[in-house]
Amino acid sequence: MTATLTATAAPSRPAHRDPNVLRWLGAYTSSMVGDSVYYIALSWAAVQGGSPAQAGAVMSVSALPRAVLMLFGGVTADRLGPRRVVIGSDAVRCAAVLAVAALLFLTSPGLWALAVLALVFGTVDAVFVPAVGALPARVTSRDQLARVQGMRGLAIRVASILGAPLGGLGVAVGGAAAAFALAGLFIAVSVPLLISLRVSGLPADDGAAGATTPWQDLRAGLAHIRHHRVLAPLMLAIALGDLGFVSPLNVGLTLLADRRGWGAAGVGWVLAGFGVGAGVASLLLTVWGRLPRAGLVAGYAILAGSVAIGALAFVPGLAGAVGVALLIGLLAGLSGAMCAALLQTQADPACLGRVTAVASLISLGLTPLSMPFTAAAIGAFGPGPVYVVSAAVCGLGGVVALAVPGLRRAELPR
Template identity: 30%
Template sequence: MNWSLLRLAAFRSLFFGRLLSWIGSGLGPVALAFAAIDLGAGATGLGIVVACRSVPNLVLILFGGALADRLPKRTVAVGASVLSAASLAAAAVLLATSSATLPLLGAVAAVNGAGAAFFVPATSAVLREIVGDRLIRDATVLGRVSMNIGLIVGTAVGGGIVQAFSPEIALAVGSLLFTCALAAFAGLPRRAVGSVRGGHVARDLAGGLAFVWRTHWLLAVLLLSLIAQFAFAGGVQVLGPIAADHSFGRSLWGFAGAVQTLGLVVGAVVAGHLRGRVRLAVATLGVLGMALPLGVLALILSVAPYIVDPLHWFFWLSVALFGASIGLELFTIPVDVAIQLQVPRSYLARVYACLTLASLLGMPLGEIVVGPVVMLVGAPFALVGLAGLVVVAVTAVGLNGRVRRVDLEAIPRQPRRER
């Protein structure tokens, strides 16, 4: 990985601003969840609070992309940090003064989710403005590394602070992190202004969606991301705990999740050595790794516990989750590089918003759909079906002619001006 990029003042501002924001993004939901539990929330109440943060993120992400293509990206990034910092600070004050209620906590969580919707498109699209095309591969790798490290550290630190102190202290720390990110983003160049002029934001949204629709390789990659997250969330997040109860137990399930997280870090390091130079069609093969834990879980639920030692199942599931995370990173970074190099700058933020939406939307869809499917065909067959869906999607996208040519053909740099 090319750490020398941190010598560039603008990239250094972006790198540390994003790192602090991702730590806050990992810490905030943990603290909000435990705050809701301390207020007496059961499973339903906790689910509502969590949804209050997730839904605005999903609903506003495309709008955030359109806004970042119109306004200075520095302004959007700073505004997102202000929303995130203020929301966590408000939650901390409400809890500290014993004024918090579940509806108020849900409202604060919604503002925090809205901040995240504006943060991702703006900070992703500004990267190319800072480093240019020549360094975009190395910069993309470092950006992905900062995201993975930030989320891992944030989740771990958030849980630790809640355990040692209280949710309100954790929320205050999260607000401080976003405030520091705000100061870092102030160092971003003012010249990174959106290219869209005139018209309305609604037309910008429609223009961004139309661009993705007519750019076939991009549409294929977005659909692959959605399908992969759909299958993984439905199979691993929902049926994984059931398989753990069936076999090696709940405590080891937590360790398996830690191994999965470690795979993200290792995958980012491996991608760093490759420096994002893997062909996009080849990179799609990395998504096959997400089918591995689905197959192992199907075996766990198909074989009687006394036939195979549960520790063996734990080992193989951990290996599969580790491989899935590495494969995901080896796919994601070439996708980011292709988007940065081949999507016209006037569309960058909206394209990143669409990519983020596809990934985020796949998870709740998979978690909702898997239950009825299990009732129809049983958990093992449902898992095999989800794994097969991943394999079919990877095959279709990897063999797609537009995807295979994407590294050789660039989208025209001067698109028709939007009105």
């Protein structure tokens, strides 16, 4: 039986005017800023405390538990409720960061403390990420979820803009210890805001989840995706889109800039162009609130974005590359928000944590594995052919969205 949500806000109230949603947005933004400051502090402390290889190992420690435990993190979010999980996750992350900050203030513990902190963060992220993705559907009405995704995109942009300079300032003023303390304070701000949230309830939140095992819950969630006429093709579209998108805009961009002579500053300008485009898309969705024909819009946006990705390798000048990156960001922000809103409105609310976990595992755990192969291919064949292949893979995601009737005709609630 499909569970139903009790609306927490009147459908006629826009999300950006709903105090409950604004509390969620404040908590999410503060937590994301804390995350950005944390990564700056961790990378600086690791580089200062060991060799480049050791620093790289510390930075990558969190990836394994995040990937391995992510699916069961979705089960946890569904069994306990996403609000409880996010509160607990932020509390643990805050305590861990502040503990390491205190340790660095008092002594020089070496890289082991940083490795333990990264391991804790990766483990907690495995439950935090699915719960964060499932929480918006509990704090607003279904017709406002597209607008909430726009607001979430704006929060991510704000966090990326503020986090790096704040982390750098913390390191400059008091070293890694001060930066870790600053990260902990930002994460701590999210906890009381989350506690004050009003959320809708599900039967699973009332303790009924104990009738099944976590493994049975996971299998049920995967079956829900596999047999759903929208979710199954949507997951495939997301996987193909991300697979063709992640590497060209990460390691591929660095190698491309090196060959074009743009330098590190050029990489920064191109990424800034992407960020501006994604921010504009988020702002437009926040204002509009809803786009008709969400599945169709997502498919065409992925297709157009794939063409822009392929074109990036053939733009000779930095100014042109920044313009193309802005277009990629605009289209990626639009398609990403539509896909996220469709996931949240099409999934059974009782399975939303598990659905979010699968999507997050694809985006955060699997697609980054393509980066070493992309780097090797660019070294062997040059950026042009590799970007074209990446664009074709990304475009296949759009083809799936447009070719499958259930996804192509999918609409967001009014």
